Structure formats: structure tokens, C-alpha cells
Amino acid sequence: MLPEKLDLDARHRDRAFAPSSGVAIVTTCDGAGRVNAAAYGSCVRVSHEPLDIAFTAYASHDTVANLGEVPEFTVNLPRFDPDLLARLQTVGLPFARGVNELEKAGLTALAARTVRPPRVAECPRHFECRVGWTKAWDGRVMVVGRVVAASADTDCVDERGYLIWDRAKPVHTCGASYIDMFVPAFEPVAVAPNYEGPERQAYEENARRMREDG
Numbered sequence: 260m261l262p263e264k265l266d267l268d269a270r271h272r273d274r275a276f277a278p279s280s281g282v283a284i285v286t287t288c289d290g291a292g293r294v295n296a297a298a299y300g301s302c303v304r305v306s307h308e309p310l311d312i313a314f315t316a317y318a319s320h321d322t323v324a325n326l327g328e329v330p331e332f333t334v335n336l337p338r339f340d341p342d343l344l345a346r347l348q349t350v351g352l353p354f355a356r357g358v359n360e361l362e363k364a365g366l367t368a369l370a371a372r373t374v375r376p377p378r379v380a381e382c383p384r385h386f387e388c389r390v391g392w393t394k395a396w397d398g399r400v401m402v403v404g405r406v407v408a409a410s411a412d413t414d415c416v417d418e419r420g421y422l423i424w425d426r427a428k429p430v431h432t433c434g435a436s437y438i439d440m441f442v443p444a445f446e447p448v449a450v451a452p453n454y455e456g457p458e459r460q461a462y463e464e465n466a467r468r469m470r471e472d473g
């Protein structure tokens with residue numbers, strides 16, 4: 260028997276979409292080189308080759324103002340570690356423009372390889388981006404960046420760049436409604452289609468190619 264469905268009130272739709280997406284500390288710089296950091300739970304990889312990452316910020320954010328001056332940002336992915344996530348929450352507090360949130364949260368700025376906004380040393384994965392495009396709507400700005408360099412803690416990826424899940428410990432945000440909740444995302448399970456037609460063969464070949472691609 261199929262399950263019964265409940266129509267979700269507009270207020271409840273965002274809650275039902277949890278976990279919403281990856282969570283990151285995004286660093287930017289203003290024209291004078293002052294570092295800014297902010298927490299973003301709307302971070303998604305929108306294209307895989309070349310690699311593009313998007314996030315959405317309120318237009319009033321220092322992050323957006325900085326991107327207008329220096330169109331570069333670094334996405335720092337935390338691990339599921341309550342101490343690091345508490346620091347990420349501090350980075351998300353509304354400090355005045357020009358305040359370095361990394362210092363407030365007791366996090367360490369590490370020079371990026373190619374862009375001005377620094378990496379956050381305590382985060383195990385870093386994606387350095389140049390802004391590709393932005394789109395303003397409803398008081399928000401969506402930012403899409405092209406990844407120009409990436410780095411990771413040596414114990415978090417294998418020699419082919421695959422994550423060592425229980426070291427990288429990826430984490431998702433549950434969305435605004437849940438405020439301070441995070442979901443661990445490091446028990447991946449392989450799942451194949453429940454369909455045996457000819458399209459399945461192309462899928463198998465693609466999966467094999469992906470596995471073999473060094």
C-alpha cells in the first residue's frame with residue numbers, strides 16, 4: 260500500500276527539505292585586504308567539470324560587498340566535529356564589516372594557493388573560487404564560482420582524491436528552521452537502479468569508467 264500524503268503548509272516546506280545542503284565557512288576579502296568569514300548552509304556543487312560551487316547570501320552581507328571589490332572566495336568545508344561546528348556558528352554571527360570572524364571564532368587563516376581569501380586551517384577541505392556570475396533576487400544574491408584550486412588534509416583523501424569518509428566527516432546543515440542542528444553525512448551506501456533494461460548497461464559502463472578514472 261502506498262503512503263498517505265499530507266499537504267505541507269508554505270511555512271513548513273523548507274523544514275521538510277532538511278538536510279538542505281552542505282555547510283561551509285566562506286572567506287572573502289575587501290579591497291583593502293581585510294578578511295571576512297561567514298557561514299553558508301546553501302553551498303552546493305552545481306557543475307562537476309569544470310567544478311562550480313554556488314551559495315546564496317543576503318544582499319546586505321559583508322560577503323556580498325566584498326565580492327563586489329574582490330571577486331574571489333574560498334569555500335572551507337568543516338568536518339562533523341562539535342567544536343569546529345561551534346566555531347562555524349560563531350563565524351555566522353553578525354559582526355560589523357571589517358571584523359575578522361576567524362579571529363573571533365579562534366580559527367586559523369592559512370594563505371590560499373591562488374586567491375586572496377584564506378583557507379581555514381581547521382577545516383579539512385578547501386575550494387578556491389573566482390566568481391563566475393551572480394544573480395540578485397528577493398534581497399538575496401546567488402553566487403556561482405569556478406574552482407581554480409582545491410586542497411585537503413592529507414589524511415582525508417586517498418591518492419585518487421576520493422574522500423576517506425570517517426576522516427573528512429562531511430556535514431550537512433538542516434536548514435534555517437533547525438537553527439543549530441547538523442547532520443553527519445559519512446556513511447555512504449552504493450545503490451544501483453532497480454531496472455534491468457538496456458539503459459542499465461550504459462549506466463554500468465559509466466559507473467565502471469568513473470571508478471577506473473584515475
Ligand SMILES: Cc1cc2nc3c(=O)[nH]c(=O)nc-3n(C[C@H](O)[C@H](O)[C@H](O)COP(=O)(O)O)c2cc1C
Pocket residue numbers: 282295296297298299300301302315316317319320321322323347348350351352353354432
Ligand atoms: C550554519 C549556518 C548557515 C548559514 N547559512 C546561510 C545561508 O545559506 N545564506 C545566508 O544568507 N546566511 C546564512 N547564514 C548566516 C550568515 O552566516 C550570517 O548572516 C553572517 O553574519 C553573514 O556574514 P557576513 O555579513 O560577514 O557576510 C548561516 C549561518 C549559519 C550559522
